[in-house]
Amino acid sequence: MLRYSFVAISAVAAINLLLTDIILVQILLGLCLATSLGIAIIWPEPLPPPPPPDLWSDAPETKDREMKICSSCGKAVDKKWSMCPYCSKKV
Numbered sequence: 289m290l291r292y293s294f295v296a297i298s299a300v301a302a303i304n305l306l307l308t309d310i311i312l313v314q315i316l317l318g319l320c321l322a323t324s325l326g327i328a329i330i331w332p333e334p335l336p337p338p339p340p341p342d343l344w345s346d347a348p349e350t351k352d353r354e355m356k357i358c359s360s361c362g363k364a365v366d367k368k369w370s371m372c373p374y375c376s377k378k379v
């Protein structure tokens with residue numbers, strides 16, 4: 289869609305270039321024609337397709353860290369810890 293508008297701009301610029309007699313306007317229209325036509329040619333069409341929605345569904349549900357239950361307050365604590373961060377007792 290954007291590509292067609294650039295094609296239209298370049299076509300209008302080409303028509304104006306043929307109709308005008310002023311050198312400055314001719315230079316500006318030439319620049320406009322070159323850039324818009326260049327963008328229309330270079331512009332990637334269509335856009336790359338969006339990634340599939342199930343791309344990240346393979347991620348593991350479980351956490352990779354081992355947990356254990358604090359013996360005094362009953363909260364889940366990282367297995368490597370020796371002290372509970374909630375009740376500051378020895379796990």
Ligand SMILES: [Zn+2]
Nearest residue numbers: 358361372375
């Ligand atoms: Zn605790």
